[in-house]
Amino acid sequence: MQKALTFEIIDRLDGALARTGSITTPHGKIHTPAFIPVGTQATLKALTPEQLAATGAQACLVNAYHLFLRPGHDTIDKADGIHSFMNWSGPTFSDSGGFQVMSLGVGFKKVIDMTGNGAPNITQKKKKLATIDDDGVTFKSHLDGSMHRLDPETSMQIQHGIGADITFAFDELTTLHHSYDYQVESLDRRTHPWAIRSLAEHTRLNAARSHRPPQALFGVVQGANHEDLRRKSAKFLGEMDFDGYGLGGALEKSRIGEITRWMNEELPENKPRHMLGISEPDDIFDCIENGADTFDCVSPARVGRNGALYTNAGRVNITRAEFKEDFRPFDENCDCYTCKHYTRAYLHHLFRTSELLGNTLATIHNERFIVRLVDTIRASITDGTFFAYKEQFLAEYYQQ
RNA sequence: GCCGGAAUCGUGUAGUGGCAAUCACAGGAGACUGUAAAUCUCCCGCCUUUCGGCUUCGUAGGUUCGAGUCCUACUUCCGGCA
Numbered sequence: 001m002q003k004a005l006t007f008e009i010i011d012r013l014d015g016a017l018a019r020t021g022s023i024t025t026p027h028g029k030i031h032t033p034a035f036i037p038v039g040t041q042a043t044l045k046a047l048t049p050e051q052l053a054a055t056g057a058q059a060c061l062v063n064a065y066h067l068f069l070r071p072g073h074d075t076i077d078k079a080d081g082i083h084s085f086m087n088w089s090g091p092t093f094s095d096s097g098g099f100q101v102m103s104l105g106v107g108f109k110k111v112i113d114m115t116g117n118g119a120p121n122i123t124q125k126k127k128k129l130a131t132i133d134d135d136g137v138t139f140k141s142h143l144d145g146s147m148h149r150l151d152p153e154t155s156m157q158i159q160h161g162i163g164a165d166i167t168f169a170f171d172e173l174t175t176l177h178h179s180y181d182y183q184v185e186s187l188d189r190r191t192h193p194w195a196i197r198s199l200a201e202h203t204r205l206n207a208a209r210s211h212r213p214p215q216a217l218f219g220v221v222q223g224a225n226h227e228d229l230r231r232k233s234a235k236f237l238g239e240m241d242f243d244g245y246g247l248g249g250a251l252e253k254s255r256i257g258e259i260t261r262w263m264n265e266e267l268p269e270n271k272p273r274h275m276l277g278i279s280e281p282d283d284i285f286d287c288i289e290n291g292a293d294t295f296d297c298v299s300p301a302r303v304g305r306n307g308a309l310y311t312n313a314g315r316v317n318i319t320r321a322e323f324k325e326d327f328r329p330f331d332e333n334c335d336c337y338t339c340k341h342y343t344r345a346y347l348h349h350l351f352r353t354s355e356l357l358g359n360t361l362a363t364i365h366n367e368r369f370i371v372r373l374v375d376t377i378r379a380s381i382t383d384g385t386f387f388a389y390k391e392q393f394l395a396e397y398y399q400q
Numbered sequence: 401g402c403c404g405g406a407a408u409c410g411u412g413u414a415g416u417g418g419c420a421a422u423c424a425c426a427g428g429a430g431a432c433u434g435u436a437a438a439u440c441u442c443c444c445g446c447c448u449u450u451c452g453g454c455u456u457c458g459u460a461g462g463u464u465c466g467a468g469u470c471c472u473a474c475u476u477c478c479g480g481c482a
Contacts, residue, residue: 040435061434099434114433129436142436173434220434248434276434283433298435305438306431321428351438359438 002026004206005166005216005243007272011382017264017291020381023244023272025091025165026213027083030058032272032293033381035279035374036093037301037367041066042076042086044367045301046359049088054337055368056375059090059165061296064158065097065150069141073161081163081212093296094164096155096198098171098220098248099277101137105130106175114176114253132172134189152197156217160205163212166274168246169198171220176250183224187233191222195237216243218274221263225252230259234266244272247292251278257286264291279370281310281397285390288377300370304362307351310369312396318362323348336368337361 004026011020023030030036037044037052040063044052052060062082067073079085082092105128129140136151155170172190174183202217219237223229237245245267251259256278264273272293278284279297287295300310307319311331318330326344338347338361350358373393380389 038435045435046438063435066435093434095434100436103434104436168434171434246434251433253433274434278433280433295433297433298437299433302435302437302439303432306440307438308432317430319429354438356438 002214004214005272007244007270009270013289013381013384013386016289016386017261018289018381018386019291019293020378021272021293023091023294025059025216027089027091027165028058030091030294031378033288033374033378034058034294035284035370036061036274036294036296037371038063038296038298039086039088040298041070042082044363045305046356046363047367049086051337051360051364052088052367053090055364056371057090057367059092059294060088061093061095062086062162062164063095063097063099064155064162065095065100065139067094067162068097068148068150068158069143073158076163077161083163091166092164093166093274094159094162094168095276095296096159096168096170096220097150098155098168099173100139101130101132101150102173102175104128104139104142105132105137114251114256132190134193136170136194152194153201156198156201156205160202160209160212160215164215165213166216166218166244167202168276169195169202169217169219169242171195171222171246171248173249174222174224176224176252178224180226183222183226183229187222187229187236191220191233192236195219195240195242199240199242218242218244218246218272220246220248220276221267222249223263224249225255225259227259227262230262231266234263238267242271244274246274246276247287248276253280253283256283257290260287260290260292267291281370281373282394284370284374285377285394288374288381289386289390295374297370300366301363304366305359307358307362309347309362309365312393313399314397318344318347319351320348330365334365334369335372336365338365338368 006024007021009019009021021032023032036059037057039060042062076082076085083089129142131138136149139148139150152170159167171194172186174186206214219240219242221233221237223233247263273291274294275287275292277297278287278295279299308315308317323344328344329339330344330347331339342361347361380386
């Protein structure tokens with residue numbers, strides 16, 4: 001019988017937890033470390049699957065919450081699954097909807113505050129749309145206000161209807177502003193029991209749906225920025241029969257490497273670890289150094305659509321007046337389609353005129369930039385130059 | 401030439417006797433980390449780092465305690481009629 005997922009470690013980095021590897025799914029391999037672009041609603045906004053593949057993306061991630069609301073996971077199931085539905089033949093991930101527990105609840109407009117300080121992370125102007133209890137979450141649809149219930153079993157049923165190769169356990173994403181006591185309670189009463197329920201339902205569905213390729217399930221480690229909780233969560237989930245692990249939750253940016261290390265020192269080494277929602281270059285280096293294998297994040301696509309493009313010297317707002325008559329390629333060192341064919345002045349013009357092509361070209365560039373960054377990091381682990389590359393890249397990227 | 405209407409921020413507008421400058425666009429800049437995001441925030445007459453100060457409703461007069469607002473003339477523009 002076909003296995004849902006196999007993971008092979010290929011190279012290791014001396015003096016750190018970093019490794020390269022290969023994840024094999026029914027829809028192909030992912031060479032790790034890898035960046036996985038996010039196509040929440042079964043599309044990476046502004047790109048065709050061919051354009052996405054041309055960025056070098058090895059896989060993409062969709063979201064159970066959005067696809068549950070529209071078109072409905074039953075519809076995707078009838079379409080023969082997400083790969084067929086969205087015309088993406090490579091590996092896919094689906095998020096559990098756990099993120100929306102937070103983003104539609106306490107975290108609105110301040111989804112991942114990674115600063116570790118600042119104002120309480122509480123919805124103020126708009127009414128929150130999600131309320132959580134120990135059994136699951138009650139949602140009000142952001143689309144039509146209809147009420148819905150999401151719990152570990154329904155999340156897994158949705159994710160099996162979607163049919164992504166790698167699914168995630170339904171979890172509670174806390175914020176850095178929750179108290180320690182709340183973080184403890186969140187793990188003991190929700191995230192961990194929900195992981196058990198997610199795995200049970202997932203196992204049942206894989207058996208019941210043998211006409212489909214088997215799907216893999218990653219447990220999601222939480223614990224905010226507390227070492228004891230991160231280790232406890234990783235140990236608890238690490239002893240369960242997951243195919244891999246999601247490293248989730250809000251992580252204080254300045255400690256992201258350390259927090260990743262806590263988790264990965266406890267997790268089984270021979271299973272892949274996916275860093276949920278991370279793509280800033282410094283964070284990627286820190287997480288890979290400490291044992292993360294894959295990443296997903298909306299940021300390259302979102303900031304690109306909003307006119308911010310990555311360069312080796314940092315992020316640049318292409319709408320700035322200085323680019324109006326700058327007829328150089330956007331980034332002479334970039335091998336993406338956008339930089340090969342279009343000037344800064346033209347990109348500037350497209351954004352000034354709100355032309356949709358601007359979104360497409362900026363998204364192509366940003367996804368390619370982050371995919372290539374992670375690919376280059378992978379090569380640097382293989383040839384042992386990781387630390388030198390990290391130092392050189394970050395010095396240039398964050399220069400002021 | 402006659403009749404009527406209009407003139408407020410770069411543009412279009414709000415303000416119809418009581419602290420001018422509302423809203424939008426344009427413009428300047430910033431933010432965005434498991435997507436309620438082709439979104440959001442700030443600035444946008446002049447001076448001032450801030451606090452704040454100053455100016456200004458086509459022009460010139462007039463009425464009034466007080467005028468962007470009412471009156472007169474002029475200028476310009478837009479209609480209509482010749």
